[in-house]
Amino acid sequence: MSESDIGGDLPPLDPDLAAWLAADTPGPMPDDVWAGIEARLAAEAPLVPAGVVDLHAERTRRRPARVLPVLAGAAGLVLVGAVVLPSIQTSSPAPVADGASSTAPTEAGPTGAEAGVVAAPAPAPQTSGGDSAPAMPRAIVSSGTDYTADTLPTQVTTLLASTGMADRASVASAMSTAPTATPAPGVGLASSPEALADCLGRLGLPPESVPLVLDTATIDGVQGNVIVTLGAQDAAGEPTALHVVTVGQDCTEDDIAAARHWDLPLR
């Protein structure tokens, strides 16, 4: 149905309808709702003015009660196998970017839920505005985490929980908003949307890939980046999986060659 302007001012509300609507007054916010909001706000870490959030320090301040459910949630997620892409041992990004490879039997299905898949970059949807211009992620963090192949699933799940993108609903909600992270000059891929987009492109991800989270952390003890992008979607456009890449600090050709890719199904 068209939503074109009806022309002129909106007519006054029919008095009967106005009276009916006025009969339904919601009243003040219930105390228990306010208590819940206060508790959640109190559990949040204060904002850090810089574009990079020090989650490492934040994590040490948080109560264990907030961490445990996150870890429990991580156990419930089935993360596809952490498989190094042997095909990107060369400097060519083509094997990763090759769309045909996404249908290979060993690769993830629409939901990325099959185990042991080679997580070639899934076709990434555009932002809600259809803008494929380079964009900053929804969140840039410096978690202080040392990611390893064995523990990355749990670590990334914790990272996503920390940034409010732990499930389909929250990811969809984040996608409905404009990117909020601000460039952090001098911090590698966080320095500009172009730097990040360039790296993602050379990693073989399609140009319209939507970066969600960038964690400037260490991978197996070496300074690098963990990049989470939007992965597969269902027929309704709801996100069903995320794509996770670990890559070296400066996204050099050597870093590209050593990069690792995962698909992470969303609850």
Next chain:
Amino acid sequence: MSEQSDAELLAAHCAGDPNAFAEIVRRHRDRLWAVALRTTGNPEEASDALQDALISAYRRADSFRGDSAVTTWLHRIVVNASLDRLRRRSVRTWVPLPDESAGESPAALVDQAPLADPRAAAESSETVREVRAALETLPPDQRAAIVLVDLEGWSVEDAARVLECPVGTVKSRCFRGRAKLAERLAHLRNPDGAEPVVPPGHGKVTTDGEGGAA
């Protein structure tokens, strides 16, 4: 802290003040609650949507550019979170049963006017249920426009800022939403079966399309 404007509090929050954001929310909590409740039509979903929205706003505060009021920005996030939930949930209606309202104040259930007549009170309570059920049937976008403009008293222009759409779109959504509400609540206008009464000088919304309003 209470002397500070919303914008000053938000700036303080962005600078690391751990209490500033909660103060903003405290100031506007009842209006935010009303919008979330009326948009979702369900207290539990309203509570969840509100919490999600406020945490999101807390974290994204540095994205506030100051080109609208802080309350507009907050309402935008709350409305979006409410609409997200509304669109995701399966089709079902929420019509409170009488005992569900036991904990609510009478003011939350009935007209503000004194209700010495039990029949009037019952009719008013029934009206609330009818109105909520009718609102539930509106498409989310129309419901959000009706909630902001006709229930919360926002101007069409401010509602457009909250909903991030053109003013004309808000008018169109309100117009169509009103028409549907009027149709679905018509039996309240005329409970005894008499001819509908159209007050003179007021445009009765009777169509689902253009025109129809005097």
